[in-house]
Amino acid sequence: KRIVVLISGSGSNLQAIMDAIDTGQINGRIEAVLSNKADAFGLQRAQNANIPAITLKHTDFDDRHHFDQAMIEKIDQYNPDLIVLAGFMRILTPEFVRHYQGRMFNIHPSLLPKYKGLHTHQRAIDAGDIEHGCTVHFVSEELDGGPLAVQGKVSIDVDDNEESLQQKVHAIEHVTYPLAVELYCANRLMWTQDGVVMDGNTL
Numbered sequence: 001k002r003i004v005v006l007i008s009g010s011g012s013n014l015q016a017i018m019d020a021i022d023t024g025q026i027n028g029r030i031e032a033v034l035s036n037k038a039d040a041f042g043l044q045r046a047q048n049a050n051i052p053a054i055t056l057k058h059t060d061f062d063d064r065h066h067f068d069q070a071m072i073e074k075i076d077q078y079n080p081d082l083i084v085l086a087g088f089m090r091i092l093t094p095e096f097v098r099h100y101q102g103r104m105f106n107i108h109p110s111l112l113p114k115y116k117g118l119h120t121h122q123r124a125i126d127a128g129d130i131e132h133g134c135t136v137h138f139v140s141e142e143l144d145g146g147p148l149a150v151q152g153k154v155s156i157d158v159d160d161n162e163e164s165l166q167q168k169v170h171a172i173e174h175v176t177y178p179l180a181v182e183l184y185c186a187n188r189l190m191w192t193q194d195g196v197v198m199d200g201n202t203l
């Protein structure tokens with residue numbers, strides 16, 4: 001499968017997916033990495049792996065609509081089967097989401113539908129939760145609201161703080177995201193009219 005990854009920052013999830021392709025876990029190829037931030041370290045990771053690393057700065061466009069249209073033009077040059085949002089910190093327009101509906105993943109640092117939005121680790125601690133984690137979901141027009149695909153869980157210990165919990169969640173993300181991409185690339189995971197189907201079972 002042909003994959004395009006969108007990032008805004010460090011790209012540790014991008015790296016985990018690149019490593020899983022190298023080991024043969026994922027039957028796919030990253031055709032390009034696109035960032036809305038020119039200083040995103042993830043671009044460096046892509047260049048180190050000889051993957052086209054593209055910067056498209058949202059600040060160069062008048063509004064979201066024009067930025068997203070420019071992204072679509074750039075991304076479609078790579079004819080992707082899957083778009084992976086990996087720490088891409090822009091809210092996408094409905095047009096963009098509809099254009100890639102059913103072939104676009106996002107990862108969110110909580111056990112959705114709990115804690116949509118920001119500051120998920122501190123909110124889980126403040127709520128007294130004993131478990132937390134991350135969610136890979138298909139992207140829909142509802143922010144952090146698309147159908148769930150794969151989740152990874154961690155325990156919250158009494159001595160955990162926001163930073164220690166973030167590190168735990170990052171570690172489980174680097175297992176969970178490659179697994180979701182692996183299943184999608186193997187046609188074992190898809191979003192159908194009946195919902196998300198994995199290995200023939202509706203989730």
Ligand SMILES: N[C@@H]1O[C@H](COP(=O)(O)O)[C@@H](O)[C@H]1O
Binds near residue numbers: 088134170
């Ligand atoms: N959406 C969130 O943004 C972060 C990106 O991290 P990285 O992949 O850039 O290291 C991840 O924690 C992800 O859940």
